[in-house]
Amino acid sequence: MTPDDQTGPVDLTERFRALSATASFNEWAGFDVVRVIEGECDLRLVWRSEDMGQYAGFLHAGVIASVLDTACGFAATAIVGPVLSSHFSMNCLAPAVGDEFIATGRVIKAGRKQLFTSGELHAHQDDSSKLIATANTILVPV
Amino acid sequence: MTPDDQTGPVDLTERFRALSATASFNEWAGFDVVRVIEGECDLRLVWRSEDMGQYAGFLHAGVIASVLDTACGFAATAIVGPVLSSHFSMNCLAPAVGDEFIATGRVIKAGRKQLFTSGELHAHQDDSSKLIATANTILVPV
Amino acid sequence: MTPDDQTGPVDLTERFRALSATASFNEWAGFDVVRVIEGECDLRLVWRSEDMGQYAGFLHAGVIASVLDTACGFAATAIVGPVLSSHFSMNCLAPAVGDEFIATGRVIKAGRKQLFTSGELHAHQDDSSKLIATANTILVPV
């Protein structure tokens, strides 16, 4: 990398890697901050059967919620600074099976009192990609 | 109550402890199945700062979602057997700070195609208890 | 009842009848403000087949949403004054068939930036009452 690569987007991505490292759950889950720009964030999650599964061996719905909520939160934080999750909803469209998962969070509307985001989670396995879950969150600047 | 009265609930609670032990994420999180009856479930979660925190040191919203989704899922499974989470939503009412948390899931309506549940998460610290989050889920029998 | 009984609750109920009369949709729908106290509101809706039905002849989901959103909004307004609906969600548990419907809205948490409410809609027919839908809303003081 040259110094020029670190302007704007690269700086933001690096800044959110540092932020994520301060959250002990994010460290446990191994959230990999792939990309952050203002209002958008991609996180990668690598599947671990030994501590991320539900009873049938799929990725636990709580871990799906975690990575979607975090991607949406980072997308919002990149615009307004620290936020708190106030509302989170998700629809699980297909069993969460994959070697790794990519969560994308996007800010739909950044209001003064509330930010509205949407998120998508795709499972990747071999060469295929599949939409597993969608999410919506409302965040409040702190 | 006669001893016979105690068989049902106790058996159900034991059965869900065994079920929970088959989910690697539940084992990691240490979900303690306190009580299961048909359509109702209480789970206890003990706070661990070293791997359950978000960046400000509160319980991560994803872990809140995990324990609420699991309590609601167990409440539904106790009526109809195996289910899949189809929709999950939650409102975060207060910062999740406490030594331990009790999640309660209840079935509101058990339909043939879908079950509707609601959940509550209370934080316990010293002698006080506080409502932290509410949830709603829709589950589909498999 | 003595005149003293009419302070508070009666005044609030009257005040919200007057407020409801300023909303042209509420007038069209004929929302009857049965009772308002701080953080709680009951509205009655009388079924009209000629302009409230969906294709199968049940109460239209949009009218269900209307009366639930209004009851929740009044419950919140009774605490903090004017609010705007920011999030509304509902689960439809049973076909909405009845001579009249009672919507109840309750404030779960009144925060400084957001109020969280829950609502229930019961259908009444002959002497029976049935839970038709549940709702959750988030409102922002204006």
Added chain:
Amino acid sequence: MTPDDQTGPVDLTERFRALSATASFNEWAGFDVVRVIEGECDLRLVWRSEDMGQYAGFLHAGVIASVLDTACGFAATAIVGPVLSSHFSMNCLAPAVGDEFIATGRVIKAGRKQLFTSGELHAHQDDSSKLIATANTILVPV
């Protein structure tokens, strides 16, 4: 494309105009079925201050819900036939002010037991268009 290829969409749109005319609430609201293809529907709603307003004179949140729920329902019905709304949620992003409103519903996932949709409502005034609300619904084939 042969002429036969063009019958589909036009027939579908006509078919849903006929279906909408059987719902008394849709007739009252004047939902104009602009376009229906498999999994997608656009509805137009013309603002009427005399019976569609909330207390501040904006389009009532219940009417917003009505047109979004209907657009999403038609998008789903165009794939699988009759459905019932099971879950509806919406976020209100901006005050609903406009001469007319366009609701778009899209099917995200058509499963055997449930269909998942998303919707958007845009307000049109003079030459401008503004995103007012987003929605998500879950529908069950009947």
